[in-house]
Amino acid sequence: MEFIATGNLTAFDPQSPGARAIFNLWHLGFLVFGAIFVLVAGAIFYALVRYRWREGELDPKQIAGNKTVEIIWTAIPFLVVVMLFTATARTMSLSDPPPAPKPDLIVVGHQWWWEIRYPDSGVVTANEIHIPVGKPFSVRLDSVDVLHEFWVPQLGRKMTTVPGHLNNIWIEADAPGTYLGFCTEFCGLQHAWMHFHVVAEPQADFDDWMRAQRKPAAAPVGEAAVKGLAVFRQFTCVNCHAVNGIHADARVAPDLTHFGSRKFLGAGVRENTPENLRAWLKDPQEVKPGALMPNFNLTGEQIDQLTAYFEEQR
Ligand SMILES: [Cu+2]
Numbered sequence: 001m002e003f004i005a006t007g008n009l010t011a012f013d014p015q016s017p018g019a020r021a022i023f024n025l026w027h028l029g030f031l032v033f034g035a036i037f038v039l040v041a042g043a044i045f046y047a048l049v050r051y052r053w054r055e056g057e058l059d060p061k062q063i064a065g066n067k068t069v070e071i072i073w074t075a076i077p078f079l080v081v082v083m084l085f086t087a088t089a090r091t092m093s094l095s096d097p098p099p100a101p102k103p104d105l106i107v108v109g110h111q112w113w114w115e116i117r118y119p120d121s122g123v124v125t126a127n128e129i130h131i132p133v134g135k136p137f138s139v140r141l142d143s144v145d146v147l148h149e150f151w152v153p154q155l156g157r158k159m160t161t162v163p164g165h166l167n168n169i170w171i172e173a174d175a176p177g178t179y180l181g182f183c184t185e186f187c188g189l190q191h192a193w194m195h196f197h198v199v200a201e202p203q204a205d206f207d208d209w210m211r212a213q214r215k216p217a218a219a220p221v222g223e224a225a226v227k228g229l230a231v232f233r234q235f236t237c238v239n240c241h242a243v244n245g246i247h248a249d250a251r252v253a254p255d256l257t258h259f260g261s262r263k264f265l266g267a268g269v270r271e272n273t274p275e276n277l278r279a280w281l282k283d284p285q286e287v288k289p290g291a292l293m294p295n296f297n298l299t300g301e302q303i304d305q306l307t308a309y310f311e312e313q314r
Contacts, residue, residue: 008154008179008180009153009180009182010153010154011023011026011153011154013154014154015154015155015173015174015175015177015179016154016155016156016171016172016173016174017094017172017174018094018095018096018155018156018157018170018171018172019095019153019154019155019156019157021090021091021094021095022091022095022157024091025087025088025091028084028087029084032080032083032084036080095156095157096157096169096170097170099138099140099168099170100138102119102138103119103138103139103140103168104118104119104120104137104138104139105117105118105119105129105131105137105138105139105140106118106119106139106140106141106142107129107139107140107141107142107150107161108141108142108143108144108161109141109142109143109144109145109146109148109150109161109183109187109194110143110144110145110253111145111146111187111188111190111292112183112187112188112189112190112191112193112194112267112288112290112291112292113126113127113194113253113254113266113267114126114127114150114194114196114267115251115254115255116128116129116196118210118213121210121213121214122214123210123213123214124242124244124251124255124257125213125254125255125257125258125262126254126255126262126267127195127196127197127254127262127264127267127268128196128197128199128262128263128264129171129181129196129197129198129199130198130199130200130201130206130209130210131171131172131173131198131199131200131201131206132200132201132202132203132206133173133174133175133176133200133201133202133203134172134173134174135172135203136170136171136172137170137171137172138168138169138170139168139169139170139171140166140167140168141159141160141161141162141166141167141168141169142161142162142163142166143161143162143163144163145163145187146163146187146188147160147161147162147163147185147187148160148161148183148185148187148194149161149183149184149185150169150181150183151181151182151183151184152171152179152180152181152198153180153181154173154179155171155172155173155179155181155198156169156170156171156172157169158184160185171198173198173200175200176200176201176202177199177200178197178198178199178200178263179197179198179199179200180195180196180197180198180268181195181196181197181198182194182195182196182268183195188290189289189290190267190288190289190290190291193266193267193268193269193288194267194268195264195267195268195269196267196268197263197264197268212258212261212314213257213258213261215258216244216245216257217243217244217245217246217257217258217313218312218313218314220308220309220312221312222308222312224304224305224308224309225305225308225309225311225312226309227305227308228305228306228307228308228309228310229246229309230305231298231302231305231306231309232248232306232309233246233248235296235298238250239252240252240253240293241253241254241255241256242255242256242257243255243256243257243313244257245257252292253292253293256310256313257313258313258314259272259310259313260272260310260311260312260313260314261313261314265277265280266280266284266287266288266291269287269288270287274307274311277307277310277311278303278304278307281296281298281303281306281307282295282298282303283295
């Protein structure tokens with residue numbers, strides 16, 4: 001089986017004020033602890049060599065209880081701890097400000113994909129978040145089944161999604177780009193393929209995207225696409241999937257209203273191309289074993305028709 005790795009999964013190239021604060025704290029810790037390690041290990045090594053026992057030598061002068069020494073080696077660690085505490089508290093306030101009263105975005109974890117809702121516009125999509133560049137986005141996190149964990153390493157801290165308990169997080173991107181996020185709390189068979197992307201774009205592009213997403217699904221045009229919609233209704237697809245505008249509003253599976261505009265399918269497991277969509281419809285279990293979509297044993301013709309339908313849904 002061939003999987004694609006999609007994007008830059010690194011916490012070492014922060015692209016938001018929150019992620020940068022965490023990165024800087026990590027560096028500070030690394031430097032301070034590294035320096036302490038070198039000093040202590042060096043002193044031990046020096047003492048081992050320099051003061052090793054020699055033939056005929058007496059015990060050195062004992063200095064137990066020396067006040068000056070006691071004060072120095074209590075004060076230094078104390079100051080180090082105070083400094084790290086202050087830096088940590090500062091990082092926490094930078095990377096985790098209090099949530100906005102009303103979230104810009106609601107993200108719901110499902111086994112094994114992400115539901116993305118924009119409460120202001122009512123737009124619902126899956127596994128692909130769009131945000132305007134340079135604008136902090138308040139994200140509310142929920143889950144419908146088990147614990148998942150939401151993390152876009154370049155854009156902010158990570159946070160657990162807990163069924164029945166809403167958590168909040170901020171994401172923001174300094175530069176336009178596509179940032180990879182993933183689930184970091186083991187949540188079952190396809191935990192490793194619960195990716196998503198954050199597309200950060202200039203405000204005007206974001207507005208265009210939002211405008212397109214708000215539209216209900218376009219009526220199919222091509223002959224195959226018209227039949228594809230019929231197949232979609234005929235099988236039980238609508239029991240799980242929503243398509244806005246055709247009276248399909250189930251929320252068990254990804255919203256397919258503008259599926260053709262998305263870059264990936266199956267939460268990042270494949271690129272969203274006609275061939276990969278065909279493979280998915282032929283047998284989702286082959287593409288993503290364990291995925292909660294059954295194999296419908298569709299004929300080649302039905303698969304082509306469904307593919308034609310979804311290709312039109314941009
Ligand atoms: Cu998960």
